[in-house]
Amino acid sequence: MSNVTGRAAARLAERIAPLMRRAHDTADDPVKSPRTAVVVGRLLATAFLVCFATGLYSHVLQHPASWLVLPTRPVELYRFTQGAHVISGIAAAPLLLAKLWSVFPNLFTWPPVRSLPHLLERVSIAVLVGAALVEVTIGLLNIVQWYPFPFSFRTTHLALAWVVIGGLSIHVGVKLPVIARHWRRRDEDRHGTSDAAGRVISRRGFVTAVGAAAASAVVLTAGQSVDALAPMNVFAPRRMGVGPQGLPVNRTAAQAGIAPAAVGPAWALEVHSSAGTRAFDLDALRRMPQTDVVLPIACVEGWSQSASWRGVRLIDLLATAGAEPGGPLVFTSVQAEGAFARTTMPPEYARDPLTLVALELNGSVLHLDHGYPARVIAPGRPGVMQTKWLRAIEVTA
Ligand code: HEM
Ligand SMILES: Nc1nc2c(c(=O)[nH]1)N[C@H]1C(S)=C(S)[C@@H](COP(=O)(O)O)O[C@H]1N2
Ligand SMILES: [Mo]
Numbered sequence: 581m582s583n584v585t586g587r588a589a590a591r592l593a594e595r596i597a598p599l600m601r602r603a604h605d606t607a608d609d610p611v612k613s614p615r616t617a618v619v620v621g622r623l624l625a626t627a628f629l630v631c632f633a634t635g636l637y638s639h640v641l642q643h644p645a646s647w648l649v650l651p652t653r654p655v656e657l658y659r660f661t662q663g664a665h666v667i668s669g670i671a672a673a674p675l676l677l678a679k680l681w682s683v684f685p686n687l688f689t690w691p692p693v694r695s696l697p698h699l700l701e702r703v704s705i706a707v708l709v710g711a712a713l714v715e716v717t718i719g720l721l722n723i724v725q726w727y728p729f730p731f732s733f734r735t736t737h738l739a740l741a742w743v744v745i746g747g748l749s750i751h752v753g754v755k756l757p758v759i760a761r762h763w764r765r766r767d768e769d770r771h772g773t774s775d776a777a778g779r780v781i782s783r784r785g786f787v788t789a790v791g792a793a794a795a796s797a798v799v800l801t802a803g804q805s806v807d808a809l810a811p812m813n814v815f816a817p818r819r820m821g822v823g824p825q826g827l828p829v830n831r832t833a834a835q836a837g838i839a840p841a842a843v844g845p846a847w848a849l850e851v852h853s854s855a856g857t858r859a860f861d862l863d864a865l866r867r868m869p870q871t872d873v874v875l876p877i878a879c880v881e882g883w884s885q886s887a888s889w890r891g892v893r894l895i896d897l898l899a900t901a902g903a904e905p906g907g908p909l910v911f912t913s914v915q916a917e918g919a920f921a922r923t924t925m926p927p928e929y930a931r932d933p934l935t936l937v938a939l940e941l942n943g944s945v946l947h948l949d950h951g952y953p954a955r956v957i958a959p960g961r962p963g964v965m966q967t968k969w970l971r972a973i974e975v976t977a
Contacts, residue, residue, distance in 0.1 A: 597690050604688035611786045616682045618762040619787050623794070624679050625748060627672040628712075631719075632745050634665035638880060639738060641962055644926050646908075652932045655959035656886070659878035662962065663805035666882025669719045670801055671794040676716055678790040680709065701754050708747030715740045723881045724817050804883040818883035824947035827887050830879055830963060833948045836915045838969055840948075843914055847953055849937070853903030853975035860897070862953050865939060868892045868900070873934045879963035889957045891938035894930050898975060905930040907976035911956055914969040923967045929958040930975075937970065 641658060644650055651657060693699045715737065722733050729736075752759065803813025803820065810820040818828045833843075848859040871893050878884040898905060905927040915921045929935050935958040939946060946952040951968025958966065 593691075600688045600690040604685050604690070607685040607688065610781050611783050612682045612685055613783060614758050615762045615765070616783050616786060617679065618759055620675060620679045620682055620790060621759075623791070624672060624675040625752070627668040627675060628744060628748060630668040631665055631672065632741055634661040634668075635738075635741055637661050638665065638962060642880075642964065649928050650926055650960070652929055652934070652959045655875055655934065656878070657960045658962055659805065659876045659884040659886075662878055662880060662882060663802070663884060666719075666723055666805070667798055667802050669716065669723075670797050673716050673720060674790060674793040674797055676712055678786075678793075704747055704750045704754075707743065708751055711740045711743040711747060715744055725881070805878075807886075816883065817881075818879075820883075820885050824949050825887075825942045825944065827877065827885055827941065827950065828883060829949040830881075831920075833952075833969070836913075836918065836969070838914055838948070843948070843953055843969060847914075847971075849954055849970055850972040851898065851901035851903055851975065852972060853898070853901060854977055855902030858901040860901075862939075865892055865897075865937065865954065869896065870939075871933075871936060873936055873957070875934060875957050875959055877957075877963050877966060878961075884963075888942050889936055889938040890940035891936040891954065891957075893933060894935045894937055894956070894958075894973075895933065897937055898930065898973075901975075903975040904977070905975055909976070910974040911967045911970060912972040912974070913967050914971045920964055920967065923965050925956070925958065925961075925965065929961065932959055934959045 638658070638661065640648070641650060654660075693702065718729060718733060718737060721728065722737075727733060797815075799809060799812055800814045801816040803809035803811065804816035804818050807820070813819060820828070823829050848861040849865065851858045851860070869892070870890055872888060872890050874886055874888050876884050876886040895905075907927060909925045909927065909930050911923045911925060913921045935956070937954050938951070938957045939954055941947065941950050946955065951970070954970045955968040956966055956970060
């Protein structure tokens with residue numbers, strides 16, 4: 581019996597082997613050399629590592645451990661890290677495609693498995709490639725606010741980040757000898773080669789073209805977070821300076837279901853603490869000492885912009901209400917539903933003198949879409965935590 585299957589397998593292999601060899605040769609060309617794979621791979625690995633570090637930072641800011649004191653300075657730190665995350669992510673897309681193209685002929689390796697280590701290596705690369713493609717694709721879909729997939733973006737993106745970085749570590753470890761051999765340019769890498777049809781193919785030309793593609797993708801989108809590049813922002817979903825009061829809006833009052841009556845004359849901001857409940861209507865807030873700060877809105881989706889805010893220092897408001905921030909504070913929005921209707925703020929932000937209950941933006945009363953009558957603005961925090969249309973603040977000791 582085993583003899584029969586053995587012979588069938590051998591005959592099948594005999595048929596497949598030449599097909600695989602032909603596929604390999606068709607896909608192969610002088611550009612797809614180990615040197616190309618190493619040069620593109622270095623850029624891609626750098627982009628992935630920047631994404632991983634800044635992505636984890638973003639995660640920690642949104643899910644802080646109670647023992648961790650988060651930095652409130654520099655005020656633009658999160659603007660910088662999340663800007664770098666999305667910039668590196670965008671650069672990673674063309675680099676990933678180029679990298680896969682440069683190693684594509686290896687898909688037709690024959691025999692497919694030579695040994696147990698070879699099997700493990702191929703499986704780890706399959707996992708790495710799959711995870712990286714999905715990670716980059718859903719990341720790009722997220723920044724254009726399109727969620728055609730049925731799973732939670734953040735949970736999947738975070739889990740795949742570990743898979744990608746784990747797979748990348750194994751891959752680099754296994755390939756270390758090849759990487760070392762081709763780290764520096766060698767004589768045979770220097771010149772173009774001619775293929776069978778006599779066309780000159782230059783590895784450096786390919787790598788330059790890939791670099792140019794990645795650089796263009798960055799330059800034409802990074803203006804959503806980098807002021808100097810703002811004029812060249814053609815493809816990013818948000819434009820600096822475009823929106824009410826010169827600042828983009830992520831979710832409008834209408835989209836958040838804010839009823840005008842809920843933010844009308846009857847509106848008041850409640851502060852709950854062990855000292856009891858105090859309510860501040862808009863006039864009461866306006867009569868308190870006002871502070872001006874310049875702080876960015878830095879959206880997790882990668883757009884950001886600095887703005888001038890004016891309002892009541894949170895720490896002053898809490899003191900007036902007799903509250904002392906010992907533990908996390910809970911902010912509730914007039915918005916009834918959605919992930920941002922309630923947010924939590926570690927006490928280090930509440931104690932920072934730059935953290936405001938803002939009433940004005942860029943010189944005039946907050947636009948309804950920016951959170952009228954009052955919104956929170958704190959240094960170094962992701963935009964999602966800068967709760968608009970405030971209704972209540974709960975202070976825990
Ligand atoms: C290998 C590449 C990547 C890695 C390792 C990576 C890693 C991460 C990690 C760990 C997070 C935090 C997730 C969380 O808060 O639970 C994150 C968030 C995010 N990533 Fe990536 N990422 C990559 C590529 C991309 C790309 C290509 C884009 C888009 C251009 C992107 C856009 C985002 C966005 C918008 C968030 C914020 C999600 C949120 O908090 O709502 N990422 N990323
Ligand atoms: N109540 C509430 N607050 C919110 C949001 C929201 O949807 N609802 N969006 C948040 C997000 S994701 C960002 S980036 C900022 C954007 O602030 P802006 O619209 O004033 O620019 O508001 C945050 N505050
Ligand atoms: Mo955001």
